[in-house]
Amino acid sequence: MSLADRLRGLGKVEELKDGVVSIEVPPEDLKRVAEALLDLGFDHLVNVEGVDLPSEGKIGLIYHASSYEGEFLGKLIALKTKLDRSSPKVESLMDVWPNAIYMERETWELLGIEFEGHPELEHLLLPPWWSDIPPLRKEFKVKQEGYIVDLTR
Amino acid sequence: MISRGKEVLSKYFTYRRLSESDREGLFEVNIGPQHPASGHMRIIVRLDGDLVLDAEPDIGYVHRTMEKLAENMEYIKAQMLFERAAILDSCNITLGYIRALEKLLGVEAPPRAKYLRTLLCEIDRIASHLYGFGIGSIMLNHSTMYMWSFGLREVWLQLAEDLSGARLTHAYNIPGGVRADLPKGFKENADKAIKYTKKVLKDMMRIFFNNPNIRSRLEGVGVLRREDAIRLGIVGPNLRASGVRYDARLVERYGAYSELEFEVPVRKEGDCLARYLLRVDEIEQSMRIIKQALKDMPEGRLLCDEFYNKLSPSAKKLMEGERFVKFPAAFVTLKPEAGEATARVEMGHGEVFYHLISDGSRRPYRVRVVTPSFRNLILFRHLSIGERFMDFPAIYGSLDYFPPEADR
Amino acid sequence: MSCPRSGTILVGELEECAKKAARWLVERTPIRELRDWGISFSLWPVHLTTSCCGCEFAAASDPRFDFERFGFLPFVSPRQTNVLFVEGTLSKKMAEAAKIIYQQMPAPKFVVAMGACALDGGIFHNSYNIVKVHEILPVDVYIPGCPPRPEAVARAILMLQRRVRSGKYTWEGVPK
Numbered sequence: 090m091s092l093a094d095r096l097r098g099l100g101k102v103e104e105l106k107d108g109v110v111s112i113e114v115p116p117e118d119l120k121r122v123a124e125a126l127l128d129l130g131f132d133h134l135v136n137v138e139g140v141d142l143p144s145e146g147k148i149g150l151i152y153h154a155s156s157y158e159g160e161f162l163g164k165l166i167a168l169k170t171k172l173d174r175s176s177p178k179v180e181s182l183m184d185v186w187p188n189a190i191y192m193e194r195e196t197w198e199l200l201g202i203e204f205e206g207h208p209e210l211e212h213l214l215l216p217p218w219w220s221d222i223p224p225l226r227k228e229f230k231v232k233q234e235g236y237i238v239d240l241t242r
Numbered sequence: 243m244i245s246r247g248k249e250v251l252s253k254y255f256t257y258r259r260l261s262e263s264d265r266e267g268l269f270e271v272n273i274g275p276q277h278p279a280s281g282h283m284r285i286i287v288r289l290d291g292d293l294v295l296d297a298e299p300d301i302g303y304v305h306r307t308m309e310k311l312a313e314n315m316e317y318i319k320a321q322m323l324f325e326r327a328a329i330l331d332s333c334n335i336t337l338g339y340i341r342a343l344e345k346l347l348g349v350e351a352p353p354r355a356k357y358l359r360t361l362l363c364e365i366d367r368i369a370s371h372l373y374g375f376g377i378g379s380i381m382l383n384h385s386t387m388y389m390w391s392f393g394l395r396e397v398w399l400q401l402a403e404d405l406s407g408a409r410l411t412h413a414y415n416i417p418g419g420v421r422a423d424l425p426k427g428f429k430e431n432a433d434k435a436i437k438y439t440k441k442v443l444k445d446m447m448r449i450f451f452n453n454p455n456i457r458s459r460l461e462g463v464g465v466l467r468r469e470d471a472i473r474l475g476i477v478g479p480n481l482r483a484s485g486v487r488y489d490a491r492l493v494e495r496y497g498a499y500s501e502l503e504f505e506v507p508v509r510k511e512g513d514c515l516a517r518y519l520l521r522v523d524e525i526e527q528s529m530r531i532i533k534q535a536l537k538d539m540p541e542g543r544l545l546c547d548e549f550y551n552k553l554s555p556s557a558k559k560l561m562e563g564e565r566f567v568k569f570p571a572a573f574v575t576l577k578p579e580a581g582e583a584t585a586r587v588e589m590g591h592g593e594v595f596y597h598l599i600s601d602g603s604r605r606p607y608r609v610r611v612v613t614p615s616f617r618n619l620i621l622f623r624h625l626s627i628g629e630r631f632m633d634f635p636a637i638y639g640s641l642d643y644f645p646p647e648a649d650r
Numbered sequence: 651m652s653c654p655r656s657g658t659i660l661v662g663e664l665e666e667c668a669k670k671a672a673r674w675l676v677e678r679t680p681i682r683e684l685r686d687w688g689i690s691f692s693l694w695p696v697h698l699t700t701s702c703c704g705c706e707f708a709a710a711s712d713p714r715f716d717f718e719r720f721g722f723l724p725f726v727s728p729r730q731t732n733v734l735f736v737e738g739t740l741s742k743k744m745a746e747a748a749k750i751i752y753q754q755m756p757a758p759k760f761v762v763a764m765g766a767c768a769l770d771g772g773i774f775h776n777s778y779n780i781v782k783v784h785e786i787l788p789v790d791v792y793i794p795g796c797p798p799r800p801e802a803v804a805r806a807i808l809m810l811q812r813r814v815r816s817g818k819y820t821w822e823g824v825p826k
Contacts, residue, residue, distance in 0.1 A: 133474070135475065140599060157472050157481075162488070186475070187473060189685045191619050215779065216779075224307065225309065225310055232776050274747070276728060277697060278726055292778060302741070303744045304701050304739070306781050311774065387712055392711075396712060411797070
């Protein structure tokens with residue numbers, strides 16, 4: 090049984106072109122599916138990423154995990170979920186993968202997602218007196234200069 | 243390491259912050275941005291006498307917001323931002339971005355370009371490890387080793403400059419191939435450099451790694467156990483010195499690594515000395531790869547066929563004759579199809595991960611990069627708790643942590 | 651000048667006059683030239699690595715390019731240094747640290763802005779987290795390049811030395 094077949098009961102499974110297997114789950118099931126992945130052998134976290142999708146009114150949250158030994162050596166798996174844009178809240182996965190402590194802190198700071206159960210949600214990269222909206226949201230525009238200015242963006 | 247310290251600290255969980263009542267009576271030392279051995283960051287160390295109870299890193303001093311700026315630039319321009327993240331290793335860190343972009347565009351580099359990319363990647367890996375030795379030895383106040391490793395690094399930077407035109411920011415990888423070919427006399431210079439490096443490495447082993455003063459500061463200090471290294475997601479030589487055999491070059495099979503014969507060194511002890519000696523082993527393996535790549539390099543084009551057909555006739559003649567690439571106009575309006583792509587590359591410091599999301603326009607929708615130093619950041623807390631304060635610079639130097647890379 | 655009463659110490663204008671006379675004497679040509687010559691050959695920078703041009707600054711001290719022969723010795727404490735090298739981009743957190751260190755350095759002090767990011771932002775010019783150097787510190791020498799070669803750093807040091815010896819600088823609180 091391939092990896093995609095084994096995970097079929099957990100969520101919406103899709104196998105992407107470059108070999109990455111992605112599962113999409115609703116936010117309430119996130120921790121349960123993460124623990125199932127840990128039991129399968131995906132023992133460390135590679136990436137925590139937030140994607141701002143203003144056209145759908147949601148913020149996407151992606152966890153990439155991989156394995157250092159065993160049958161899934163080097164295989165990447167992407168655990169995706171979508172949160173409501175006006176108040177994004179999700180449970181922290183620090184008990185499953187302890188590496189998430191700094192990556193979730195950075196995602197909170199740059200996109201505004203609240204991780205419940207995270208012990209230190211404070212500014213990591215931005216200065217502590219930062220008072221604007223989270224920078225990676227699409228409303229936050231950086232100023233453009235140049236002799237040809239693209240007014241469509 | 244003393245047993246009394248470990249017993250005292252066993253009630254503190256590494257990943258939970260010390261509460262206010264725990265912090266009373268502790269001495270707080272600020273190893274700040276202005277310090278000969280702190281790098282571009284601040285570490286707040288809380289001491290009880292001479293024992294370290296908490297070492298909290300305060301990063302963000304070099305945060306240059308590369309992910310946000312890349313959403314406003316065309317694909318070919320955004321590569322220059324990521325090059326400045328790890329300026330020592332710029333071929334490796336841009337290769338990840340270029341590979342993810344090539345997956346979205348559906349092109350692949352020709353064989354000669356793959357060998358040339360491998361060549362420059364290995365030169366950069368040697369230069370990055372020597373920089374790590376220099377900075378690590380400054381933290382132990384051994385300035386002779388700093389001068390020797392930086393002096394040896396100049397030999398390799400001169401080779402990289404002959405190949406690509408710049409010492410540090412090579413800008414060598416382009417989507418579909420490389421930018422220039424080998425100059426005349428490169429092979430003889432590379433052979434001379436390899437012979438010289440082998441001689442100097444033997445002297446470096448005598449004055450630094452086998453020096454009884456330095457060995458007593460590094461041996462048995464900051465031991466990272468195998469299970470912890472796996473659970474915390476550590477990458478690079480820090481992981482391989484704890485007994486885990488994982489290298490992104492073997493897993494992703496990019497470049498010419500699947501055709502060249504080399505070994506991935508692994509050590510078991512996990513202390514600071516093992517991390518340093520592993521980097522020496524990696525330098526020797528890199529020299530082996532460079533020799534083979536120069537011997538077995540196939541003939542061929544520098545750019546893939548899809549982009550070669552878009553060049554103007556004079557640019558085609560330039561590429562055949564003088565062997566460097568003038569960019570086609572198609573590079574500015576590259577429009578990959580909508581979708582996502584991931585790529586992983588092994589740098590000198592570890593494995594870097596790129597995730598590129600595109601919506602079909604000229605500019606990327608989201609670029610996410612996770613650098614090896616950002617993943618190793620948790621080792622500051624994990625390794626130094628329970629050690630004495632003077633072991634802290636030894637641990638920091640052996641981790642090869644580069645702050646501009648972690649802050650992006 | 652206040653008249654000395656019995657039992658009082660001589661204070662006030664006599665001390666001020668003595669200080670002004672000493673400063674005037676030091677600004678006279680033979681002593682001033684000697685003092686400028688001494689300062690120019692012992693410019694000590696602070697250990698503040700700002701950003702990625704710090705790699706080329708460290709490479710400028712290695713055996714191939716050696717800036718210590720110009721009298722440049724990076725020193726630990728900011729209270730005993732002359733020159734602040736801003737190498738590369740200044741983010742907002744680092745700008746606060748650089749300003750505090752600049753205020754801690756004693757006069758005469760100089761600032762050298764190294765790299766394209768220190769000139770006017772460089773490739774990160776429209777980022778939300780950077781500060782341009784000339785807005786917070788008075789710069790004496792600019793070095794263009796991304797990153798500048800170590801030979802350019804050596805040239806900047808020699809340029810600064812020539813400027814100091816030419817007598818263009820007035821130190822704080824000294825009438826010219």
